[in-house]
Amino acid sequence: MKGLVYDGEKAAIRDGLEVRDPEATEVKVRIVAAGLCHSDLSVIDGTIPWPVPAVLGHEGAGLVEQVGSAVRHVKPGDHVVLHTVASCGLCKWCNQGKPAWCRASLGNPSQPFTLDGEPAWNFASASFFSEYTVVRGYQCVPIAKDVPLESACLIGCGVLTGVGSVFNRTELGLGDTAAVFGVGGVGLNVIQACKVKGASRIIAVDTMPEKEKWARGFGATDFVKAGEGVDTVQAVRELLPFSAEQVTGIMGAGGVDYAFDCVGHPDVLNNALEMLDWGGTAVIIGVPPPTATVPARIGNLTHVERTLTGSRAGSHRPHTDIPLIVDLYRQGLLKLDELVTAKYGLDEWETAVHDLHEGKLARGVLEVARLTSG
Known part of the structure; x- marks a missing residue:
């Protein structure tokens, strides 16, 4: 054998x-x-x-x-x-x-x-x-x-990891908005699960522009190319501004309801937290090294009840x-x-x-x- x-x-x-x-x-x-x-x-x-x-x-x-x-x-x-x-x-x-x-x-x-x-x-x-x-x-x-x-x-x-992270680890539903970091095998399944659940905007984020066609094919409504010189948080917030006059409101109002990190990198996870609207949820799916830590502002969690949650295999x-x-x-x-x-x-x-x-x-x-x- x-x-x-x-x-x-x-x-x-x-x-x-x-x-x-x-x-x-x-x-x-x-x-x-x-x-x-x-x-x-x-x-x-x-x-x-x-x-x-x-x-x-x-x-x-x-x-x-x-x-x-x-x-x-x-x-x-x-x-x-x-x-x-x-x-x-x-x-x-x-x-x-x-x-x-x-x-x-x-x-x-x-x-x-x-x-x-x-x-x-x-x-x-x-x-x-x-x-x-x-x-x-x-x-x-x-x-x-x-x-x-x-x-x-x-x-x-x-x-199971991608779909389950949406179905089992969030309450994402009709009209909600989502950002998905990493358009690979897991990220594409997060995207299509968000579509099945009725998300109104699904923003795919990846460093490789050629992956946009995959993302849109599985249900993404928007694509942001991440990388050097790109403020990913601002790019996502401009797609979902607080108001017609103001991109970001008080205590970070505006942005997405859910952000999924399928990459497993602390900086990506911090960006996911920074682009959340009030009451939004960031889901960590990708697996970083065991000693990695989250460089997050605690005020993002306490004052407007944002949530950071993990997902093991969905x-x-x-x-x-x-x-x-x-x-x-x-x-x-x-x-x-x-x-x-x-x-x-x-x-x-x-x-x-x-x-x-x-x-x-x-x-x-x-x-x-x-x-x-x-």
């Missing part, structure tokens, strides 16, 4: 992988397609510390190969979307419908793999850049077989939100196919990484296996 393995020095396709059979509550899945996400690259560049050797990949879909004796909701041959929140299902947070708050759900490194006969770690309870993986049964959500797995594979991370409830997303996709209300900018073979992963860094991809998909008929 082959897969993409990071050994602490470099990542490479390795042929000597094996994965064990599933235990009672686990499922073995043949991976068909997996999305390339920045979090995988963050392991390689050291932003996310992780034990090695580790099999990478955490955004995937495939076919159930084998189920443990206690698994009832999926069976061999089922098409499944996989997600990374391997919550316990027993704690008070799981029972309150908040699996992202489950203390057992973060990280979860284990060693279901061997590499050349020696134990190897999974990544994010996932490891979808391999031909087969073993996950907890809860991580498998069955979907209809007419939904392309090359599109569905993106649901488990980028789509605070999603997988067995509720994934079927909802699939249903919205089948109704034509959410785009999945259009997120896939390019497809690559697993051994072409370095080309996919290069294209991602060059800003050529909304999402690149690695075709780990190709489906035969049936």
Whole structure:
């Protein structure tokens, strides 16, 4: 079996992988397609510390190969979307419908793999850049077989994170306004979720002007090119002024109701806070280094009740939100196919990484296996 393995020095396709059979509550899945996400690259560049050797990949879909004796909701041959929140299902947070708050759900490194006969770690309870993986049964959500797995594979991370950040972490509704920093795989899903919820203005912000066409295609009404010499806060406020005579009113009145930071940079987050109207909410979605801090004016929060909130993977409830997303996709209300900018073979992963860094991809998909008929 082959897969993409990071050994602490470099990542490479390795042929000597094996994965064990599933235990009672686990499922073995043949991976068909997996999305390339920045979090995988963050392991390689050291932003996310992780034990090695580790099999990478955490955004995937495939076919159930084998189920443990206690698994009832999926069976061999089922098409499944996989997600990374391997919550316990027993704690008070799981029972309150908040699996992202489950203390057992973060990280979860284990060693279901061997590499050349020696134990190897999974990544994010996932490891979808391999031909087969073993996950907890809860991580498998069955979907209809007419939904392309090359599109569905993106649901488990980028789509859930972006859509969930709007649906589950805000009260954004009809007529509200939003700014979205970062027009990538997550940002595009924030944009289209804002559109579904009825936002009247959706302002996309990115340093790459060529991403404007993506942003508008997913529902953005405006685009601001960020970068050197650009006052992003002022540019957004001019689009949504306090009044016809005054761009910014008392205590920063005017601006957007919601601002989503999909970049994960302290300066971006501060800009998000600075462009909020009274009572507005900034949502931090992108992941900065663990020691990063927020350089925010406290008065922005106290005097006019602005809010800063976090979003871990869209605070999603997988067995509720994934079927909802699939249903919205089948109704034509959410785009999945259009997120896939390019497809690559697993051994072409370095080309996919290069294209991602060059800003050529909304999402690149690695075709780990190709489906035969049936």
